[in-house]
Amino acid sequence: MKKIISLLLCLCLCLGLAACGGRADPGDAKKLTIWHDKEDAVVAALSDYLSEAVPDLEIVFEKKTSLTDSLKLVGNDPTAAPDLFIFAHDKIGVFAEMGILTPITELVEEGRLEDYLPMTLEAAAYKGEVYQLPLYFETLLFMYNRRYMQDDEVPATTGELLQYATDNTGRGRYGFVEQHSTAYYSAAWIHGFGGSIIDQDGVPFPDPQAVKDALAYHLKFVALMPGETEYSTVNTLFLEGKADATIGGPWLVPSARDAGIDLGIAPMPTVDETGKALAPYSGVQGIHVLKFAAENKKEAVQELLDALTAPSVGIDLALASGCAPANALCYDDPRVANDELVQAMRGTAEIAVPMPNIPEMDVMWTVVGNLLTDVNLSGKDVESSFSSAMDKAEELIEAMG
Amino acid sequence: MKKRRNKDTAVSYLWSAPSLLLIALMVVFPILYTGYVSLTNMNVYHWFDFTIVGIDNYIRALFVFDSGFLSALLATLLWTVINMALQLVIAFVLASLLNNQKLRLRKLYKTLLMFPWAMPGYVSILLWKTGMFNTQFGLFNQWMEKAGLAAARWLSNNVSAFLCCTLVNLWLALPFMIMIMDGAMQSIDKSYYESALLDGANWTERTRYITIPAIRPIIAPAVIITIFTTFKQFDVVYLLTQQAGAKTGSGFHTILTYAYENAFVTNNYGYSSAISIIIFILLIVFSARYQLREEGDE
Numbered sequence: 041m042k043k044i045i046s047l048l049l050c051l052c053l054c055l056g057l058a059a060c061g062g063r064a065d066p067g068d069a070k071k072l073t074i075w076h077d078k079e080d081a082v083v084a085a086l087s088d089y090l091s092e093a094v095p096d097l098e099i100v101f102e103k104k105t106s107l108t109d110s111l112k113l114v115g116n117d118p119t120a121a122p123d124l125f126i127f128a129h130d131k132i133g134v135f136a137e138m139g140i141l142t143p144i145t146e147l148v149e150e151g152r153l154e155d156y157l158p159m160t161l162e163a164a165a166y167k168g169e170v171y172q173l174p175l176y177f178e179t180l181l182f183m184y185n186r187r188y189m190q191d192d193e194v195p196a197t198t199g200e201l202l203q204y205a206t207d208n209t210g211r212g213r214y215g216f217v218e219q220h221s222t223a224y225y226s227a228a229w230i231h232g233f234g235g236s237i238i239d240q241d242g243v244p245f246p247d248p249q250a251v252k253d254a255l256a257y258h259l260k261f262v263a264l265m266p267g268e269t270e271y272s273t274v275n276t277l278f279l280e281g282k283a284d285a286t287i288g289g290p291w292l293v294p295s296a297r298d299a300g301i302d303l304g305i306a307p308m309p310t311v312d313e314t315g316k317a318l319a320p321y322s323g324v325q326g327i328h329v330l331k332f333a334a335e336n337k338k339e340a341v342q343e344l345l346d347a348l349t350a351p352s353v354g355i356d357l358a359l360a361s362g363c364a365p366a367n368a369l370c371y372d373d374p375r376v377a378n379d380e381l382v383q384a385m386r387g388t389a390e391i392a393v394p395m396p397n398i399p400e401m402d403v404m405w406t407v408v409g410n411l412l413t414d415v416n417l418s419g420k421d422v423e424s425s426f427s428s429a430m431d432k433a434e435e436l437i438e439a440m441g
Numbered sequence: 442m443k444k445r446r447n448k449d450t451a452v453s454y455l456w457s458a459p460s461l462l463l464i465a466l467m468v469v470f471p472i473l474y475t476g477y478v479s480l481t482n483m484n485v486y487h488w489f490d491f492t493i494v495g496i497d498n499y500i501r502a503l504f505v506f507d508s509g510f511l512s513a514l515l516a517t518l519l520w521t522v523i524n525m526a527l528q529l530v531i532a533f534v535l536a537s538l539l540n541n542q543k544l545r546l547r548k549l550y551k552t553l554l555m556f557p558w559a560m561p562g563y564v565s566i567l568l569w570k571t572g573m574f575n576t577q578f579g580l581f582n583q584w585m586e587k588a589g590l591a592a593a594r595w596l597s598n599n600v601s602a603f604l605c606c607t608l609v610n611l612w613l614a615l616p617f618m619i620m621i622m623d624g625a626m627q628s629i630d631k632s633y634y635e636s637a638l639l640d641g642a643n644w645t646e647r648t649r650y651i652t653i654p655a656i657r658p659i660i661a662p663a664v665i666i667t668i669f670t671t672f673k674q675f676d677v678v679y680l681l682t683q684q685a686g687a688k689t690g691s692g693f694h695t696i697l698t699y700a701y702e703n704a705f706v707t708n709n710y711g712y713s714s715a716i717s718i719i720i721f722i723l724l725i726v727f728s729a730r731y732q733l734r735e736e737g738d739e
Binding site: 112115116134137138139219221222223224266267268269270271272273276277399402403405406409410412413416417418435436439440441 | 484485486488489490501504571575576577578594597598684685686687688689690692702703704706707708709712
């Protein structure tokens with residue numbers, strides 16, 4: 041009996057090990073597997089649309105929580121990798137350099153991208169090639185709670201915002217909160233002063249003075265905000281009505297509405313010193329094609345991409361989950377035109393800066409995060425903190441290759 | 442007879458083969474593969490077409506071992522020593538109390554003390570961060586407020602972050618040490634204590650001459666394991682103070698969080714692997730020294 045049990049256990053172990061292998065067969069030419077990390081509403085809208093638009097294709101959506109890590113491991117293995125994946129544009133450089141992506145311009149008919157918002161196509165391009173078919177985009181927005189901040193009190197400039205925050209902060213309440221020491225949020229301030237975190241050629245902080253000015257000016261706001269800078273604290277303060285205004289993403293809107301907040305959305309304030317608006321990063325979500333699929337399932341991929349360039353898919357996405365479509369034609373639809381959130385993002389798209397998609401940006405998130413922590417949370421001097429951050433950025437970029 | 446013994450040995454290996462294979466796959470292979478990758482130029486620009494570059498990565502890795510790395514190494518040593526000392530003392534006291542025959546509801550206490558172990562570490566750490574240390578909503582600051590004191594930023598400077606990380610690490614690690622000590626204490630023959638009592642030995646003497654010598658060989662492997670896990674601690678320090686987008690202002694780094702920020706973010710796997718191998722060798726040297734000392738003591 042013991043022997044039988046032992047044999048069975050051995051068999052289970054062997055089967056378990058065998059199961060660690062990938063998919064045996066990359067699949068037939070009409071079946072396309074798409075990896076994504078999106079919320080259910082987005083995938084349901086896409087899936088419903090595609091089942092009608094391309095009924096002859098079998099589209100399988102697979103949710104991956106660590107999508108980029110998985111692609112790094114199996115991106116060139118057709119038995120384990122997907123055919124396409126939906127993700128933000130900021131990893132395009134990494135995957136293009138790894139050699140697993142195909143430019144979509146080879147697969148989409150000429151002229152099909154003409155109606156796309158320029159910002160989305162700029163985001164999808166790397167070294168002169170477009171590697172992503174944009175679907176929708178996200179940007180940060182200035183949001184306020186109408187219960188505490190009236191429409192006529194909404195600050196048009198950062199000076200007015202500072203005054204409002206000073207007047208309304210204290211006794212456990214905040215006039216304005218944001219994730220002040222997070223690179224993604226601080227980028228808006230750096231852009232507002234004319235600086236940037238990295239340029240297209242991978243040069244960190246191309247305008248050092250602008251970054252230092254932004255950091256020094258932003259400190260006045262940091263002094264009026266809580267020490268914690270992470271997502272949950274900042275959002276909870278706003279959702280519990282303890283903060284009058286915030287800068288947050290569209291993902292905050294459903295929670296704010298659920299919390300019964302009379303939510304107002306306004307254009308980003310303008311920096312008094314430069315006359316430029318706070319320009320947040322934008323993230324363009326779109327579909328990328330892996331090389332193997334482009335070579336072996338070209339017709340199916342072309343058919344799918346062609347269907348996804350139609351404005352109706354963008355309209356469906358906007359209606360289903362408040363996404364801002366990448367295709368400008370979608371905004372002609374009255375239902376999209378009347379959506380305050382979508383229109384606010386469309387407005388911000390005019391000033392938003394696409395997140396850099398070059399591989400060097402990966403190290404800059406850490407460098408800028410540390411720089412902000414030093415200046416905002418540890419009270420270190422701007423000049424010396426910036427100088428250390430610049431050295432670290434150059435060292436890490438050098439270490440990449 | 443010899444033939445029979447050889448056959449037995451072969452059969453033993455055959456039965457152990459699946460487990461050995463699994464251990465080889467899960468433990469040995471990753472180490473060997475990391476060693477191999479450390480000799481290549483595997484990075485974003487040579488992801489699938491990497492080539493052997495010799496010890497280049499090791500030469501570059503030495504640049505990471507700058508003053509920042511040295512202070513992280515010292516902090517890691519201090520972290521390991523303090524955590525181990527506290528764990529041993531607290532676990533010993535709690536296990537002794539649990540072994541007190543007069544204590545009622547012992548099983549209930551044991552179950553409660555095991556509770557932190559049953560929770561995923563990631564969840565526990567984030568619960569501590571948001572539930573206890575958070576300046577706005579955390580329990581500690583609510584107590585401070587009730588006591589009429591100003592709210593504190595618990596994780597914002599090196600010393601307080603170190604102490605908070607130690608507290609969370611103790612919460613996570615104590616169940617294991619208590620369980621081992623409790624088991625070790627239960628295995629001591631009660632007649633030793635009876636004789637000692639007859640000879641008039643007090644609690645301190647019984648502990649010094651019976652309990653500690655008796656449990657030492659049993660808890661030694663647990664201590665070695667815990668030294669390892671404490672030395673290569675990443676989760677507690679990173680999630681509490683260094684998580685991207687949720688940094689707290691503390692500069693306390695262990696060697697692993699330091700290496701993560703200074704190498705792993707580069708996506709240069711060759712270079713990062715070289716650093717991993719160097720840290721691995723450091724750990725081996727550390728453990729070999731400890732084991733030699735253990736053997737010497739015996």
